[in-house]
Amino acid sequence: MPTHGEIQLEELTKRFADVAAVDGIDLHMPPGEFFTMLGPSGCGKTTTLRMIAGFQRPTSGKILLDEVDVAQVPPHKRNVNTVFQNYALFPHLDVAGNVGFGLKYLRCTKDEQRKRVAEALDLVQLCDFARRKPAQLSGGQQQRVALARALVLRPRVLLLDEPLGALDARLRKGLQVELKTLQAELGITFVFVTHDQEEALTMSDRVAVMNGGRVEQAGTPREVYEEPSTVFVADFLGVSNLLTGEASADGDGCALRVGERTFRARQGATSERGEVKAMIRPERIAVEEHGTVGENRMPGLVERAVFLGNSFELHVRVVGGDLLKVTMPNDGTGIPVEEGTAVALHLPAEALRVLAPSSPPVEVA
C-alpha cells in the first residue's frame, strides 16, 4: 500500500457571500485510492476540489495532506496537481513545452527534464506528438497531454475535474478504463470529480455522493448503490422505486404499512418509526403470475413494457396507484408480459430498504 497521498478534510467550509458552497464537510481519502466526488452541478464537488488544489481559500476547516494542514498554502507550493475540465493547455507552448512546464520548479537538470518529459509522453502514448501545438491535437490527445503534464511532477495526489466531460461517449468509455488502469499502476491517489454516476461506479474505489454542499454518503461503489442511506443517494445513483409508509416494529426488520398493504423490510434504517420512505431497485423486484400470494407480494397491471434486448423495462401500476419500475431479465425464465398483462410483484424483504429521513448527520467512510 502506498504510504503517502492521504487527504483528510475536516469541517471544510467555503462561503461565497452568504451562500455556503461547501458546508462543513469531513472526508477521508485513503492513500493510493481512486476517490470520486459525485453529485449534481452546484453540489460543491468542484469547489472542494479547487480548495484541495489551492485555487480557493477555505472559509474555515482543515485540508490535511499526509497529516499536514495545507489549507493556507498557495497552490504553487502544494504537491498536488490538477487535470482541468477543459485541460487549460498553454496554447503558446508545444506538447513537450506543456509537459515540461512544471519541471523547472523541481530543480532537476536539463537532461533529467528531457528524460522525464519523454517518459511522461510515453506513459500516455504521445511520443510522436512532442512538437505539436495543443490546437493541432484532438480532444482525447489534449486530455492525455494534460494528464502527462500533471503526472510528470509525480504528485502525491492527482485532482481530476470532470476530465472526460468534453469527450464523446465512445472515447469516454475507453479513457475510463485507461485512467483506472493508470491509477492502479502508479499508486497515486486520484481525486475525481464527476456528475456521471456510471463513471463514478465503474472507476472508483470509493465514492462520496454530494448534495447542497454536504456529503450525503461515502463508501465503496457497491455500498452507495446497494445500501443508499438517503433518498437523494438512492435517486441519484441509478433508478429506484420509492414507497412511502408507516413503519412499525416487526422482529429483526420493520413492518411498513403502505395504503392497505403491509410489507416487511429488513434493510436500512429499520429502527425508524412513523412515516418513512423505502426504496427498491427495479432489478430486485420479481414478476410472478397474477394471483400469486405471499409475503411482500401485490397485484399490478403492466402499463408499459419496453424490450431492451437483454431485459424488459416494465412500468407496473399497483393497487393504490403507485407506478413501479421493474427490470425483468430476458433469460427465458420470466413469464410472458405485454402491455395490459395482470401480474403479481414480489418485493423481497431483504431488498426493501428503509431510508433515513432527508440528510442525516454526515458519516465518514
Place this chain on the structure above:
Amino acid sequence: MIAWLRNPWGRPRALAFVTGAYIIWSIVPVGIAILFAFNAGRSRTTWQGFSFRWFTGSTGSVFHDPALQSALKHTLLLAAITVVIAVPLGVTLALGLQRWRGRGSGSVNTMMLLPLVTPEIVMGVALLLLFLKVFPSIGLGTKAQAIGQVTFTLSYVVVIVRGRLVSIGREYEEAAADLGAPPHDQILRVLLPLLAPAIVASAAVVFALSIDDFVVTQYLSGDASTTTVPMLLYATARGAPSPALNAIATIALLITLATLALAFFVYKRFAGGGGDAAVAAIMEV
C-alpha cells in the same frame, strides 16, 4: 422607378446608394489632397502634371524644408516616447484591474473609460493648467506633450489588453500555479505570451493616436521645436499653402494606416476569437 427601389426581393438599393454616397463623400477629398501632393506645380487646386518634387525636391520639399522635417521628426519622437511609456503602464494597470475584485473595482473600471469619452479640448485645457500652475518645473514642451499623450492613450491600452484578459480567463494562470509557478512566473511565462497580440495591437493604436493628435499636443507645446505635423498643417494650411503640406499629410496618413493595419492583422491572426473590444478600439481610431 419607385417599384425598382422598393422591390422587397431585390437588393436594398436605397441603402446601397446612401452608403456609396457617404463613402465617396468621405474619401474623395482625402484622395484629392493626396493627389495634389504629387502636383508638379505650386498650385493645390490646378493639376500641372505628376512629380515627386514636394517629397524629394531640392527646395521646399518634405525632405529639404527644415520646418517640415523638424515637425516629422518631433511627431515620430513623441509617438515613440508615448508608446514606450503608455504600453507597459497600461498592461500593468489592466492586469491589476483584472485581479481587483473588491469594493471600488467597479467605479475604477468605469473611470478608466472616462478619457475615451472626455472631449479632448477639456483634457487639453486641464493639462495646460496642470503644467502651468501645479508642476511649473515640468513646463510646456516635449515632456508635457508626452505626459499628456500618455494620459489619454493609456485607456486604449487598458481596454484592449483587458478585453483579451477576459477572453483568456483565469484557467491558464491556475494551471501555471498548479504546476508550481510562483505568481511572477505565472505572468511572465504564461500571461504575457498570451497577451502579446493585444500588446502589439495596443502599441500600434497608441502610435497612431499620437501621430494624429492635435488638441492636447498643441496645448502643451513649447517653442517651435515642439511643433508636430498636425500642428504645422493647422498653422500653415491657410497662411502659406504649398503641396509640400499635402505631401507631409500623406506621409502621416500612410504611417497611421500602416500601423493600424498591422494592429488589426496581428490581433486577428494571433488572438483568435474573442476580444471584440480590441478590434472595436482599433476601428474607432
